[in-house]
Amino acid sequence: MIPIVDLKRQYKQTGAEIEKAVVDVLRSGSYILGPNTKALEQEFAQYLGTKHAIGLNSGTDALHLALRALDIGKGDEVITVAFTFVATTESIEIVGATPVFVDIDPDTFNMDVTQIESKITPKTKAIMPVHLYGQPANMEVIMDIAKRYNLYVIEDCCQAIGAEFKGKKVGSFGDIGCYSFFPTKNLGGMGDGGMAVTNSDYLKDRMTALRNHGGAVRYHHDEIGVNSRLDEIQSAILRVKMNYIDEWNKMRREVAHRYTELFKGYEDVQTPKELDDTYCVYHQYTIKVPNRDEVQKMLQENGVGAMLYYPIPLHMQKVHAHLGYKMGDLPKTEYDTQHVMSLPMFAELTFEEQKEIVQKVKDAIEKCKASASC
């Protein structure tokens, strides 16, 4: 089986360094908000080109505490997409605000920026773009609209560490950028973890307080916060991996470009497009295929870990039923949820494996075309 991601191969490269870093933490006696988290926050902010970074428990917490820090809550609307992982919209609902969906641009899988203005109401407080699959959303247009309508921008960068739009890293455009260190992300820990970045001293102080029970000074609580601290073991592991992230992203891009080359001329597969002036970091390599569900099933049976991100659009999820959307409201999102399929993607994937995967994808599509059951 060629899995969608193989973290064991990465561990072969980094394992010795990571084990040493972890043992150092174990021996140090400092396990929460110690020197490693502090150093990681500095290194992360420097990498992103932002003033601050705040270590948190998860990407989901980064998103929801970002909304809290901006005082977005009940009665407020946040414009976002339905073609993403549920954590994006979950965070909006956690604070009591209402997600408002725009459709996607099918070329990039990201927010169709031409629809944003038509969704702005007096209740709109923020735009929350998602840089899906590591592909940057159009931050130029989004920031321009946000400025004109006086809206906040929270970037969901959970799949896009290191991605760039016009030479600037995503996450550094908006008020707050949110990252996840879930193990399978491009920069993954060995457990849960997350980070928020910002250029604002005020927002940094708010999120720093919110992650630690709502107080800047120990045992002085100014508001209801949460326990969302990044621990020292994760921080130490992530500091090791930070040294490799650019190299790994570059290798992912090479893997992606090899896939695209291998599918060239085969019209039943639509390969992902890269826009000019963007640096896509390919958290996923996602194609569109006919008879998607059958093709994926055949691939799974045939040793290729093809996955569906995401098979049900968020406006059709039970959790958001109260928002009152129906099928047909977001046609491009709905089309893509029925046609996308992500192929194995990780830096260490070999050309030989890719040739096998591509051949099996083509075989599955042809077999499906020839059979009446598809």
Ligand SMILES: *Cc1c(COP(=O)(O)O)cnc(C)c1O
């Ligand atoms: C992974 C992910 C999240 C959530 O991150 P966690 O660390 O798992 O909480 C949010 N948004 C997107 C787009 C993601 O891919």
